[in-house]
Amino acid sequence: MKIKNIAILTSGGDSPGMNSAIFGAFVACQDNDINLLGVLNGYDGLIDNDFIKVDYQLLAGRINRGGSILKSGRSKRFLKSNHFKNALINLKDNKIDALIIIGGDGSLKGAMKLRDNGINVICLPGTIDNDLNFTYTIGFDTATNNIVNAIDNISDSLSSFGYGAVIKIMGNQCTDLIDTVADAIHTNFLIKNKDFDINSLVKSIKANYDGNHLPPIVLVLEDSADIENLSKILQEKCKIQFRPHILGYIQRGGTPSAFDRRYAFTAGEYAVKSIIEKNYGSVIGLMGDKLVKKEIENCFKF
Ligand code: F6P
Secondary structure, X not given: OOOOXXXXXXXXXXXXXXXXXXXXXXXXXXXXXXXXXXXXXXXXXXXXXXXXXXXXXXXXXOXXXXXXXXXXXXXXXXXXXXXXXXXXXXXXXXXXXXXXXEEOHXXXXXXXXXXXXXXXXXXEEEOOOOOEOOOEXXXXXXXXXXXXXXXXXXXXXXXXXXXXXXXXXXOOOOOHHHHHHHHHHOOOOEEOOOOOOHHHHHHHHHHHOOOOOOOOEEEEEOOOOOHHHHHHHHHHHHOOOEEEEEOHHHOOOOOOOHHHHHHHHHHHHHHHHHHHOOOOOEEEEEEOOEEEEEEHHHHEOO
16 A cells, blocks of 8 residues: 655654754655655644644745754653553544654654554654764764854853863763763863762862863763852862853754754655655664664663
């Protein structure tokens, strides 16, 4: 039987490139005479029957923006059986042949639940955290550059005043973002879990900063440390002013890099191709410079 209707949703933390993936899927659907329906607000849209037609009008001017055209969500209701049943009913009523899910590890778990209940799913790894078993997830490259650019701006003021900074970095439990940023800005001052040794951090800052070179920048993964308090302690012990910074959604937002656009677009196209070949149940992502398919179960790093 020919595939007629494909649905697509974005779920979890938005990641730059999600819109390019939607565009890639749209172009492949157009080429193969398939309707593409967008589900709004992640898994909540399946429960609430929020389906919209993906067309040029929806996409115009938004393909290369960050965030998600279809909005996103972290649905708690999806875990409850009555709501989950509604999601299955709505997929059936809308005659959806297959569903493309773009998101991180939580979203992939939702995809497994749908797959186990007879829904044809294909996933794309969309998260800035890089916490899935691919070389890169969609959005990681942009987020890394966003953070490096923000820290470069912060560094201009730090250098002018001789201050240090303590900067909180996203990544959930995955250290890929913080490690890559640390390499790019050349700092060794990293706090990645709660039991860090404050004395060795102070010792290392004192040994490395002579007042003339790059000011000390301490990167903190998520809530591994209270950055206000840590700044005060470092100020006291190192005799340099330390300014705490939370970059927040500056990390996740903004226009996707060329790398993420290209990656996401081709992955979106590939997802539709797989569906046409009746090849379901996998996650399509980059290994090295090639798009590969993996079983959902084999994609989790944590
Ligand atoms: O998964 C992406 C991410 O940005 C994580 O790095 C972070 O822990 C979390 O989402 C933040 O979520 P929220 O959008 O709820 O603040």
